[in-house]
Amino acid sequence: xxxxxxxxxxxxxxxxxxxxxxxxxxxxxxxxxxxxxxxxxxxxxxxxxxxxxxxxxxxxxxxxxxxxxxxxxxxxxxxxxxxxxxxxxxxxxxxxxxxxxxxxxxxxxxxxxxxxxxxxxxxxxxxxxxxxxxxxxxxxxxxxxxxxxxxxxxxxxxxxxxxxxxxxxxxxxxxxxxxxxxxxxxxxxxxxxxxxxxxxxxxxxxxxxxxxxxxxxxxxxxxxxxxxxxxxxxxxxxxxxxxxxx
Numbered sequence: 001x002x003x004x005x006x007x008x009x010x011x012x013x014x015x016x017x018x019x020x021x022x023x024x025x026x027x028x029x030x031x032x033x034x035x036x037x038x039x040x041x042x043x044x045x046x047x048x049x050x051x052x053x054x055x056x057x058x059x060x061x062x063x064x065x066x067x068x069x070x071x072x073x074x075x076x077x078x079x080x081x082x083x084x085x086x087x088x089x090x091x092x093x094x095x096x097x098x099x100x101x102x103x104x105x106x107x108x109x110x111x112x113x114x115x116x117x118x119x120x121x122x123x124x125x126x127x128x129x130x131x132x133x134x135x136x137x138x139x140x141x142x143x144x145x146x147x148x149x150x151x152x153x154x155x156x157x158x159x160x161x162x163x164x165x166x167x168x169x170x171x172x173x174x175x176x177x178x179x180x181x182x183x184x185x186x187x188x189x190x191x192x193x194x195x196x197x198x199x200x201x202x203x204x205x206x207x208x209x210x211x212x213x214x215x216x217x218x219x220x221x222x223x224x225x226x227x228x229x230x231x232x233x234x235x236x237x238x239x240x241x242x243x244x245x246x
Contacts, residue, residue: 009243010243010246011243012239012242012243012246013239014238014239014242015235015238015239018235025180028184028187029180029183029184029187031187031191032183032184032186032187032188032190032191033183033187035187035190035191036186036187036190039190039191039193040190041186041189041190041196042189042190042193042194042195042196043144043195043196043197044077044079044100044195044196044197045077045079045098045099045100045135045197046143046197046198047143047144047147047196047197048077048100048101049100049101049134049135050077050098050099050100050101050108050134050135051098051099051101051108051113051132051133051134051135052096052097052098052099052132052133052134052135053096053097053098053099053113053116053129053131053132054083054094054095054096054097054129054130054131054132055094055095055096055097055120055127055128055129055130056092056093056094056127056128056130057093057095057124057126057127057128058091058092058093058126059093059124059126059127060093061082061093061094061095063080063081063082063095065123065124066080066095066097066120066124067080068123069119069120069122069123069124070116070119070120072119073112073115073116073119075099075100075108075112075116076099076100077099077100077195078097078098078099078100079096079097079098079197080095080096080097080098081095081096081098082094082095083095083096094130097116099112099116101134108134113129113132117129143198147198147201150201150205151182151201151204151205151208154205154208155175155178155179155182155208158174158175158178158208158212159171159174159175161212162174162175162215162216162219165216166219166223170219170222170223173215173219174212174215174216174219177211177215178208178211178212178215181207181208181211182204182207182208185203185204185207186204217245218241218242218245221241221242221244221245222237222238222241224241225237225240225241225244
């Protein structure tokens with residue numbers, strides 16, 4: 001027996017309170033914009049600049065131990081990831097430590113890097129700092145601009161695609177849905193001050209993709225039903241189309 005998330009036949013009246021849902025969505029978007037303008041985003045190392053340290057050790061990597069050894073230094077935002085490569089030796093354990101630059105600085109100072117190395121050698125005596133690379137705020141600013149352009153271009157491509165496949169009214173609705181989804185997501189990150197980095201940009205583009213897929217499926221059914229039920233009220237056709245999609 002298969003588990004069904006939605007019953008086989010549904011008859012939900014999605015548009016009975018459309019004004020309420022439209023108003024609620026509008027308020028949430030205003031709140032998201034307000035949070036973004038007042039608080040901004042908590043940009044991670046990718047966007048604020050910082051220093052990346054590549055380490056090697058014969059001991060297995062324990063990210064918790066790495067992070068705990070650096071806590072007394074008060075370095076702020078630190079990202080630690082283990083690097084996997086089939087060409088590595090059995091006792092070659094590689095990690096990337098990314099430390100955010102402090103306010104007013106372009107990168108982590110050489111003294112800070114030495115402090116990090118000394119602190120880590122206390123718990124991992126054989127650790128080696130293979131390379132140290134810094135990314136300044138100028139490069140980070142270019143990343144922000146590139147990321148914003150990527151999201152805008154994705155939405156523009158959706159507008160053109162929907163316009164060509166359906167009608168301009170559908171294109172406007174699709175873009176409104178995309179902007180709604182992206183803005184609310186960014187608003188949540190702004191309000192909760194969750195770290196915003198390149199991984200989140202990838203997530204936003206994924207949201208754009210899923211939103212587009214759902215929109216095209218529903219719009220395709222709406223177009224079919226508009227041709228089939230020419231005398232029906234538009235709200236009835238829309239309700240029927242969404243229920244059939246479910």
